[in-house]
Amino acid sequence: MHRRFFVAALIAATALHPGLAQEPTAPPAATSTPPADAPAYDVVVYSGVPCGVAASVAAAREGAKTLLIEPTKEVGGLNTSGLNTAETEHMLKWTFGGVAQEAYQRMGWEYGRWNPVYYFESKVAAKVFHAMLDEAKVEVKYGVRVDKVEKEGATIKSITLSDGSKITAKTFVDAGYEGDLMARSGVSYTWGRESIEEYGESLAGIRLDKTPRKAATVDEKGNLLPGISGWAKDVTEGAADKKVMNYNWRLCLSNDPEQSVPFPQPKQYDRARYRVLENWIKEKTAANEPVKLLDIIDLYSHAPGRKDKKEVNNKQAAVISVGHFGGQFDYPDGDYATRDRIIADHTDYTLGMFHFLATDETVPETLRTETKQWGLAKDEFTNNDHWPYQPYVREARRMKGLYVVTQKDITEDRRKPDSIAMGSHFIDSHHVQRLALSPTEFVNEGRIWEEGQVYQIPFRAIQPKAEECTNLLVPGAASFSHVAFCTYRLESTWMKTGHAAGVAAARAALWNKTVQDLIIENLQERLRDQGQVIDFIEGQPEKFVKEQKKVTKK
DSSP states (O other), X not given: OHHHHHHHHHHHTTOHXXXXXXXXXXXXXXXXXXXXXXXXXXXXXXXXXHHHHHHHHHHHHTTOOEEEEESSSSSSGGGGTTOOBOOGGGSOGGGOOHHHHHHHHHHHHHTTOSSOOSBOOHHHHHHHHHHHHHHTTOXXXXXXXXXXXXEETTEEEEEEETTSOEEEEEEEEEOOSSOHHHHHXXXXXXXXXXXXXXXXXXXXXXXXXXXXEESOOBOTTSOBOTTXXXXXXXXXXXXXXXXXXXXXXXXXXXXXXXXXXXXXXXXXOOGGGGHHHHHHXXXXXXXXXXXXXXXXXXXXXXXXXXXXXXXXXXXXXXXXXXXXXXXXTTSTTOOHHXXXXXXHHXXXXXXXXXXXXXXXXXXXXXXXXXXXXXXXXXXXXXTTTTOOSSOBOOOOXXXXXXXXXXXXXXXXOOOOTTEEEEEOOOEEEOXXXXXXXXXXXXXXXXXXXXXXXOEEEEGGGGOOOXXXXXXXXOSSSOSBOHHHHHHHOOHHHHHHHHHHHHHHHHHHHHTTOOTTSSOHHHHHHHHHHTTOOOSOOTTSOSBOOHHHHOOOOO
């Protein structure tokens, strides 16, 4: 009874008529027979990542006929592909609300708990996301990518998908990590890192770590080893750069033989890719220092009640880990063939590393034995050979929209009149590349880890310029500088802005408005009614207290 009442209350809060009543004019009268050229949908959302799920559910609950297009075989993005946390360990929970908080509440119920849970399993996240989409009557189309966009002036008229189908809608939302719909719509965008000078950001540009790493960087002929991108002497700190932070697969592993399946063999195994790792292991062994698997990868316990089940992530402090440094450089603006090649390469790199650690004779027997204890979790990604549906694309394209959120907006000018959601995560960039200092030393480059503060996310950051597109919102590859994006790139934060984008897209479609002409005060009122947190709350902390700063650096 309690669960049913809570869900009913959440859905009732998003009923169509109260939201529409806030607009100053009535919508066009419905006709029994729509015009022959009427769009097939009110709202089309591209990419079923958590941001896209939230946008689709929010739009459909407003009464908009909604289609969600997901290029893979599963919705949920990284939350259903191995990243099993809302990241509240680095955020302030009071900023959570709306569709995002509803999802975490529903996950709590799946574990028999009344309170929301912020650590979960991919399979549980998938179950919740599917239930929310089904209840909202969102149509979902899987396994297709956007190919072409047809525009009339600054208005998208249709999109053509990779299966040849043409989709029409009044309003579109690009929720994806890559911004593919945005890019094909002629909207301005960028990728990589701005210089310190461009926006006056102290954390911008190329950033060399202060601590060198001891490991061979060249082979016997003096050529840089795989994984070493160049020489530190050839870069300038603070300069602009088109490279993005590294990507990796967020695997789900188990060391229980009854709950795991063996790692598959890499399709392309190149032992030379692990020379940096091999040389580091040799140095540690020569110094009689033990080497453990946890020196190389991070294993998180995010599965409630499952001590055997772990989530794998790139380990920042490791000399080499599952982050494929250099493998991501061509991904952000690459075509689909390039992207597929890069994804396959990340798979080979990851499987090859585990194969090397489990079988190579240069690896100490204790480490080989430890590695062999682990396999892919049998109960995850069961329709994909227990492998995640997509890799962790931490950063790709970013729109250059009506307003670019920069470091100053998240550290100083944190209040915005057109707020639609709240951010609070640390400024967190993983390393971008390894640069050789000498034949025996290298330095990592690109890391940012700075205390987070609460800031308001402006509606302008998901709006294109009106002259570029009038019926598209971009909550995924939103209009942020690289530094600011490092606080934004969380599935939970993306869900918040996805919620706002869905409501806004529905209002624009149902009222025949451009996204730039929506009345922001009415949109904000609607979001508040739905439990979305868009305002600072008196008495709530606006930055992390000392105890909250004692977290594991990711």
